[in-house]
Amino acid sequence: MNILGIETSCDDTAAAVVADGQKILSNVISSQNEFHAKYGGIVPEIASRKHVELILYVIQAALDSAGVTYNEIDVIAATNRPGLVGSLLVGLSAAKSIAYCYQKPFIGVNHLLGHVYANFFEHPDLKLPHISLTVSGGHTLVMYITSPTQYEILGHTVDDAIGEAYDKVAKFLGLGYPGGPIIDNMAKDGNPEAIDFPSPLIHSKDLNFSFSGLKTAVIRYVTEQQRTGQSLNYADVVASFQRAAIKVLVKKVLEAAQEKQISTITLSGGVAANSALREILIQEARHNGVQVYYPPLILCTDNGAMIAGAAYHLYQQGVRSGLDLGAYASL
Numbered sequence: 001m002n003i004l005g006i007e008t009s010c011d012d013t014a015a016a017v018v019a020d021g022q023k024i025l026s027n028v029i030s031s032q033n034e035f036h037a038k039y040g041g042i043v044p045e046i047a048s049r050k051h052v053e054l055i056l057y058v059i060q061a062a063l064d065s066a067g068v069t070y071n072e073i074d075v076i077a078a079t080n081r082p083g084l085v086g087s088l089l090v091g092l093s094a095a096k097s098i099a100y101c102y103q104k105p106f107i108g109v110n111h112l113l114g115h116v117y118a119n120f121f122e123h124p125d126l127k128l129p130h131i132s133l134t135v136s137g138g139h140t141l142v143m144y145i146t147s148p149t150q151y152e153i154l155g156h157t158v159d160d161a162i163g164e165a166y167d168k169v170a171k172f173l174g175l176g177y178p179g180g181p182i183i184d185n186m187a188k189d190g191n192p193e194a195i196d197f198p199s200p201l202i203h204s205k206d207l208n209f210s211f212s213g214l215k216t217a218v219i220r221y222v223t224e225q226q227r228t229g230q231s232l233n234y235a236d237v238v239a240s241f242q243r244a245a246i247k248v249l250v251k252k253v254l255e256a257a258q259e260k261q262i263s264t265i266t267l268s269g270g271v272a273a274n275s276a277l278r279e280i281l282i283q284e285a286r287h288n289g290v291q292v293y294y295p296p297l298i299l300c301t302d303n304g305a306m307i308a309g310a311a312y313h314l315y316q317q318g319v320r321s322g323l324d325l326g327a328y329a330s331l
Ligand code: ATP
Pocket: 009, 010, 011, 082, 083, 111, 115, 135, 136, 137, 138, 139, 162, 163, 164, 166, 167, 178, 179, 180, 181, 184, 269, 270, 271, 272, 273, 274, 275, 300, 301, 302
């Protein structure tokens, strides 16, 4: 069964064809980074307009690269929540139109299920239930995953998402956009112990996170160093910021695994691409007898394959969406 998965929840215009929820026949992603870079973050109006310009080309490229026609697609799936509503509407409307024209079933997919599903491509036998740490531009979640389509949120950020904190710190330092990959690279040359930034909520009894205070601490530190003319090493700053953020992520996800007596953790979302997070989590988890899985880099950030993959399991469960399905900013 071939599923066309369309993803436009944020600033990537993406479409993919996946066979039987497992085999990625094509995965086309058109990044809009260059259009948002000068603003240091995503401008929603630009994102939706660019999606409108690109969506049909991206879908056609996904079909061509998979070597299939619309007639050989069995189900059309698109992200319908959560995300920027203007962006979501573009992919969703395209999917509905195709489903209507070709008389195919249509399924709206929760973006977060997609991010978690990205792990199943390389690890189809991934143990269930397991604990997921989903870290992206808009979310920081610890979830209890019971099936490819079901989850329970155990903890979440109370303010900024971790990816957002990376992007805002990078913007403040004038490093570029998106900040995550830039900080990831730059931190390799810095000393993570150089500055003692706080890891907010690290001692709280729940599994929640907070990154706004950490971001402010970085801004304060840099401003103060500049004001007093003291030395300032950006690599040390970002390495120390990253260490403080990762420390709390790793502690809480391992706590969740222990609480639920689970020995498998998956990482997903754009920040799952972070080399330090992967390294430290794997290392710490090993001490606790916990195995960590993460998707290949290309499947960490937004893509259509993860949407098609999750849609396959929804389809098997009998889920079908109406053409009146809405787009929603939140879950
Ligand atoms: P959401 O999935 O919550 O709706 P989103 O779709 O915008 O948000 P993703 O595409 O999953 O988010 O991830 C983008 C985020 O990942 C950005 O904040 C980016 O800076 C961050 N990111 C990407 N690569 C890395 C990396 N190597 N290290 C840290 N952060 C990274």
